[in-house]
Amino acid sequence: MAELPLDDGTLWYEETGSGPPLVFVHGGWMDSDAWEPQVERFADDHRVVRLDLRGHGRTGSTDSRRYSVDLFAADLERLFDHLALEDAVLCGLSLGNIVTQTFLHRHPDRLRAAVLGGPLRSFPPFDLPKWLKAAGNPSASIKTALQLSGSKGTFRSMLASVRATTGEPWLSVDRETRTRAIESAGSISRAEYEKIFDALYRYEPATLSHVSTPTLAIYGEGEAPLVKRQGQQIAATVEDGAVRSIPDAAHLVNADNPVAFNDALVEFVDRAETAS
Numbered sequence: 225m226a227e228l229p230l231d232d233g234t235l236w237y238e239e240t241g242s243g244p245p246l247v248f249v250h251g252g253w254m255d256s257d258a259w260e261p262q263v264e265r266f267a268d269d270h271r272v273v274r275l276d277l278r279g280h281g282r283t284g285s286t287d288s289r290r291y292s293v294d295l296f297a298a299d300l301e302r303l304f305d306h307l308a309l310e311d312a313v314l315c316g317l318s319l320g321n322i323v324t325q326t327f328l329h330r331h332p333d334r335l336r337a338a339v340l341g342g343p344l345r346s347f348p349p350f351d352l353p354k355w356l357k358a359a360g361n362p363s364a365s366i367k368t369a370l371q372l373s374g375s376k377g378t379f380r381s382m383l384a385s386v387r388a389t390t391g392e393p394w395l396s397v398d399r400e401t402r403t404r405a406i407e408s409a410g411s412i413s414r415a416e417y418e419k420i421f422d423a424l425y426r427y428e429p430a431t432l433s434h435v436s437t438p439t440l441a442i443y444g445e446g447e448a449p450l451v452k453r454q455g456q457q458i459a460a461t462v463e464d465g466a467v468r469s470i471p472d473a474a475h476l477v478n479a480d481n482p483v484a485f486n487d488a489l490v491e492f493v494d495r496a497e498t499a500s
Contacts, residue, residue: 251317433461
């Protein structure tokens with residue numbers, strides 16, 4: 225493992241194995257340990273890189289007063305340059321998928337392929353006019369929830385709200401995976417939790433119609449219908465997009481059914497290489 229200096233902190237990352245680069249970006253209020261099933265699968269024949277975004281995991285807090293998806297993407301760009309990553313496959317989950325979309329927007333042909341797990345294109349997963357989104361910003365409610373219940377309690381409440389809306393487990397179909405995600409969220413300070421939430425909520429969908437990178441939107445069968453719909457929209461927008469649904473999985477699709485997820489990733493990347 226290593227750390228990359230930032231202007232206001234340090235970015236934790238880890239490289240494992242050698243070969244074609246495969247870069248993983250985790251979901252919100254989680255960390256790069258979420259990609260352990262993929263490290264185990266791919267490190268024998270790939271240069272696997274994973275990082276902890278600002279506010280998360282071993283990177284932890286930075287001095288930035290406010291976070292944004294653009295800032296997360298700029299950190300990822302800095303890591304790509306630092307490691308001289310060329311012709312990489314970039315794979316993101318949830319928040320990491322949004323960061324990946326932003327990277328694609330800025331670099332439409334830099335990657336070998338992109339994989340978007342839990343393929344949100346906005347948070348919440350439906351389009352709202354900017355004025356309405358600003359007027360309905362729940363940041364004050366999140367701040368209150370954090371003060372009363374802490375990071376773990378606030379995360380649990382968010383999960384309960386989504387489940388009440390969708391009627392689905394949504395986050396994960398596996399109890400152990402769900403528990404790990406909740407524990408990870410609970411380890412994040414209240415201040416950092418709020419900054420991460422604000423970055424997600426303020427995000428405006430990236431324009432991807434100019435993207436030529438082969439892009440796979442992948443989700444579990446138990447994913448929220450609105451997220452599935454957004455993934456399908458993304459795949460239809462880019463020049464070379466595809467959609468894959470994974471059985472026995474929900475939002476944390478890479479951990480719920482890692483064998484099927486890994487097989488789908490290999491199949492898609494092989495197809496992208498053949499097409500090129």
